Amino acid sequence: MLRRITNWFESRLNLAETLGPLLRHPVPCGLVGKGGWFYVFGSMTMSLLGIQILTGICLALVYVPAADNAYTSLEALNYDVYMGWYLRALHNTAGSGMVIMAIVHMVQVFLWGAFKYPRELTWLAGVVLLLLTLGMAFSGQVLRWDADAYWGTGVGAAMMGRVPVIGPALVHLLLGGPVIGADTLSRFFALHVFIIPGMLLAVLGLHLYLVVKRGVSTVPEEGKLVDPKTEDAKYEQELKNGVPFYPEPFWRDSFASALIVIVVLGLAAILGPAGPSAPPDPALIPANPRPDWPFLWLFGLLSLAPPEAETAIILGLPVVLVGVLFLVPFIANRGERHPRRRPVAVLSVIVIFLVLGVLSWYGAKAPWSPHMEAWSGDPVPEKYLKGRSPLQLQGAVVLQNKNCRNCHALGGLGGERGPALDGVAVRQTRDQLVRQVIQGGGNMPAYGKQLRPAEVDALVDFLSTLRPADEQVARDPTSGKR
Ligand code: HEC
Numbered sequence: 001m002l003r004r005i006t007n008w009f010e011s012r013l014n015l016a017e018t019l020g021p022l023l024r025h026p027v028p029c030g031l032v033g034k035g036g037w038f039y040v041f042g043s044m045t046m047s048l049l050g051i052q053i054l055t056g057i058c059l060a061l062v063y064v065p066a067a068d069n070a071y072t073s074l075e076a077l078n079y080d081v082y083m084g085w086y087l088r089a090l091h092n093t094a095g096s097g098m099v100i101m102a103i104v105h106m107v108q109v110f111l112w113g114a115f116k117y118p119r120e121l122t123w124l125a126g127v128v129l130l131l132l133t134l135g136m137a138f139s140g141q142v143l144r145w146d147a148d149a150y151w152g153t154g155v156g157a158a159m160m161g162r163v164p165v166i167g168p169a170l171v172h173l174l175l176g177g178p179v180i181g182a183d184t185l186s187r188f189f190a191l192h193v194f195i196i197p198g199m200l201l202a203v204l205g206l207h208l209y210l211v212v213k214r215g216v217s218t219v220p221e222e223g224k225l226v227d228p229k230t231e232d233a234k235y236e237q238e239l240k241n242g243v244p245f246y247p248e249p250f251w252r253d254s255f256a257s258a259l260i261v262i263v264v265l266g267l268a269a270i271l272g273p274a275g276p277s278a279p280p281d282p283a284l285i286p287a288n289p290r291p292d293w294p295f296l297w298l299f300g301l302l303s304l305a306p307p308e309a310e311t312a313i314i315l316g317l318p319v320v321l322v323g324v325l326f327l328v329p330f331i332a333n334r335g336e337r338h339p340r341r342r343p344v345a346v347l348s349v350i351v352i353f354l355v356l357g358v359l360s361w362y363g364a365k366a367p368w369s370p371h372m373e374a375w376s377g378d379p380v381p382e383k384y385l386k387g388r389s390p391l392q393l394q395g396a397v398v399l400q401n402k403n404c405r406n407c408h409a410l411g412g413l414g415g416e417r418g419p420a421l422d423g424v425a426v427r428q429t430r431d432q433l434v435r436q437v438i439q440g441g442g443n444m445p446a447y448g449k450q451l452r453p454a455e456v457d458a459l460v461d462f463l464s465t466l467r468p469a470d471e472q473v474a475r476d477p478t479s480g481k482r
Pocket of ligand 1: 399402403404405406407408417418419424427428433436437441444445447459463
């Protein structure tokens with residue numbers, strides 16, 4: 001009976017006919033020796049991607065990608081949903097694991113010279129996969145819509161805003177507006193759930209296709225040089241003495257993948273979910289906004305760099321690094337493959353990881369944050385201060401310290417989320433101003449808990465001076481009170 005069912009499908013799908021040769025395709029005999037264990041890192045990365053897809057789908061069932069509910073939906077996952085905390089922990093741990101395994105895979109390929117002819121394209125696809133994986137890490141960090149995520153995005157946006165000419169337009173595209181708001185979260189959700197994963201799977205398909213078509217490299221031997229002219233013939237000869245991918249190399253891949261999955265399952269249970277730390281609040285700037293670990297090194301570098309060099313580093317360094325990664329197989333696509341004969345390659349790896357490690361360590365403790373133009377706590381322009389009473393001046397300081405211009409423009413500078421405050425006294429009475437500041441509403445946070453009554457007094461006193469000289473302040477129509 002079972003046989004008849006499988007036959008029914010097989011005669012229509014021809015799966016065994018297609019996959020059989022794929023499983024049994026010959027690979028170099030080195031894969032069944034001791035060196036064979038170096039070929040498992042790619043599969044390990046891929047099995048973690050599998051965990052990410054599964055846990056990601058489960059998380060999306062509960063997560064609300066809306067600025068006012070995202071945080072509570074994460075708390076619900078942590079505390080209310082059955083095993084929700086573990087789901088979050090697993091997604092976070094496997095995500096970090098994926099970044100780590102992708103890097104390990106890449107270092108192995110680099111040290112073994114496996115990127116050399118004819119596998120240049122396989123390497124390039126791999127570099128794109130690394131970038132997309134990092135893109136997932138960053139966009140995922142933003143979805144954890146807490147204070148860190150909020151300011152992490154702010155730092156990212158401030159960096160992008162430095163691109164000459166098109167910087168502001170780029171920030172607008174990324175954030176869905178001039179400041180971080182509800183649209184920002186929707187955009188990052190689309191990035192994290194549709195756009196980047198779609199690209200990732202497509203490029204992964206290309207990568208695997210190339211791995212099968214071009215074959216995996218042999219275990220490097222000293223003095224055995226790669227020469228594009230003779231390499232193909234040599235490799236064909238190698239495959240004649242090769243072994244089929246199934247069973248041995250296949251089971252090694254499976255074993256290593258199972259191992260990393262078990263490690264991640266255990267680590268997730270020990271480490272628990274990441275955050276959410278505190279609700280995002282544009283009014284509260286934690287002293288130390290910090291990106292997740294894959295980006296800490298850049299943060300650390302910026303904290304050490306002189307301010308004049310910041311822009312050059314922010315814009316130049318990533319381009320240079322990615323450029324170098326792309327160029328690797330073109331700089332050296334022939335010659336020695338064994339690491340013992342390539343001291344420069346080995347040394348570069350050591351130096352790069354030492355530097356990244358030290359910078360990350362700095363990044364984890366450095367008191368640095370880029371100047372964030374869009375939500376500036378810039379001083380109130382002078383013309384709004386002339387002839388004001390001490391209490392009103394005090395109010396101007398509150399306005400500056402509470403970063404109201406995060407969302408409100410004054411004198412043409414500031415966010416656009418709320419109305420410009422220049423003529424606010426014409427529109428609102430004192431009571432209305434007090435209510436707006438204390439209770440917020442209409443997309444403005446309530447400041448009742450963050451301002452002392454005296455500060456509210458000063459602030460409102462200052463706000464009620466904001467009107468053109470020739471216009472009256474607003475009146476309450478019921479009492480005539482100003
Ligand atoms: C997160 C963005 C945001 C921040 C930060 C913010 N506001 Fe607002 N504010 C708004 C929005 C949006 C509105 C419009 C509310 C509405 O339409 O009901 C608003 C409205 C107002 C109004 C009424 C303006 C009018 O013309 O009707 C005042 C006054 C005001 N804000 C003062 C402040 C002060 C003072 C601070 C700092 C303590 C501040 N806001 C911080 C977003 C913000």
